[in-house]
Every structure is written in C-alpha cells, then in structure tokens.
Amino acid sequence: MSARMPGPVVPIPAAMKPNPPSKYLAGYPLALVEQVQHLIDQDRLAGVLLRKYPVAHGVRTDKALYEYVSEIKSAYLRNAGPLSKVMFDGKLQIIQHALGMHTNIARVQGAKLQAKREVRVASVFKDMPEAFLRMIAVHELAHFKERDHGKAFYQLCLHMEPAYHQLEFDVRAYLSHLDATGQSLWSIST
Numbered sequence: 001m002s003a004r005m006p007g008p009v010v011p012i013p014a015a016m017k018p019n020p021p022s023k024y025l026a027g028y029p030l031a032l033v034e035q036v037q038h039l040i041d042q043d044r045l046a047g048v049l050l051r052k053y054p055v056a057h058g059v060r061t062d063k064a065l066y067e068y069v070s071e072i073k074s075a076y077l078r079n080a081g082p083l084s085k086v087m088f089d090g091k092l093q094i095i096q097h098a099l100g101m102h103t104n105i106a107r108v109q110g111a112k113l114q115a116k117r118e119v120r121v122a123s124v125f126k127d128m129p130e131a132f133l134r135m136i137a138v139h140e141l142a143h144f145k146e147r148d149h150g151k152a153f154y155q156l157c158l159h160m161e162p163a164y165h166q167l168e169f170d171v172r173a174y175l176s177h178l179d180a181t182g183q184s185l186w187s188i189s190t
C-alpha cells in the first residue's frame with residue numbers, strides 16, 4: 001500500500017506506542033541509543049541485562065555502603081581525605097545526563113562540605129548488580145578530585161574501574177528500561 005493513499009486512521013493503543021528516546025542516553029551515538037530503544041520496545045532489554053548481570057549486590061544499609069565505598073577509596077584514592085558520610089538517598093533524583101549527581105556536585109562545591117567528603121547514592125542503586133553500584137561509587141569518588149565530567153575525571157574513573165564506560169552505559173540503559181516499563185529487575189524484598 002502506497003504511503004500517499006489516504007486510509008482510515010488507526011489509533012495505536014498506548015501500550016504499543018514506541019517509547020520516546022531515553023533522556024538517560026542523550027549524548028551517546030544514535031545507533032547505540034536506537035539499539036537500546038529497540039530492545040526496550042521489544043521487551044528484550046530486561047533479558048539482555050539479566051543475562052549479563054544475574055544477581056543483585058548485597059549492600060543493603062548505609063553502613064554497608066560506607067564500607068563498600070571506603071574499600072574502593074582506600075585502594076585508589078587514599079590521600080583524598082577521609083570519608084565522613086556515605087548513604088543511600090531516597091530523595092536524590094536521577095537527573096538525565098548527570099545520573100542525579102548534580103545535587104552531590106552542588107554539595108561538594110561548598111568549601112565546608114567539600115571537607116566533609118559525603119557520598120550520596122540514589123536509592124535506585126540499592127536494587128542493582130554489584131557492577132552498577134561500583135560504577136556509581138567510582139563516579140562519586142572521582143568527584144572528590146575532579147568536579148567536572150572532563151577528561152581527567154573519566155581517566156580517574158577508568159583507573160578505579162577499567163570497564164567504567166561500559167558500566168555507565170549499561171546503567172543508563174537500565175534506567176531507560178525502568179523509565180519506560182517501571183519494572184525493576186533486581187528488586188530484593190527486605
């Protein structure tokens with residue numbers, strides 16, 4: 001049937017409408033973004049992610065998170081000053097490009113708070129695989145030394161986690177999946 005031929009307008013049911021492109025993947029090459037979007041639309045991204053990352057991490061409390069982040073810090077950023085506070089933050093919103101760390105950057109920028117070395121991790125990371133938690137911990141720790149997401153920042157991330165770029169992409173793909181479906185893949189009921 002020719003595209004020019006007028007035909008009856010068939011409304012697409014809401015469930016069948018393709019999802020709008022994910023805000024979490026802005027800035028990545030279009031082909032990659034489309035690939036993720038395609039998997040989400042076909043309800044296949046969940047399976048891809050679960051095969052790659054079958055289990056959730058076991059870091060359930062702020063205390064356990066403190067220990068987890070401390071371990072990475074003492075291995076790679078020993079001289080960056082002591083960590084004062086590490087916590088899951090249910091109010092921290094994940095903001096499209098920045099993984100929600102704008103809030104944290106603003107805090108870290110204040111001279112007083114910079115000395116305090118707080119790490120806040122959005123609560124959505126509580127129900128994720130260990131690799132994803134590691135990615136966000138590395139990201140936050142790198143901000144202790146580099147405020148902006150520049151070359152030096154990413155070099156520091158890669159120093160702490162060689163697979164950093166792939167992990168950040170996979171985290172963003174998962175956040176896109178969450179946004180589109182509301183279906184959490186690693187929920188642990190506690």
Ligand SMILES: [Zn+2]
Binds near residue numbers: 098101139143149
């Ligand atoms: Zn950041």
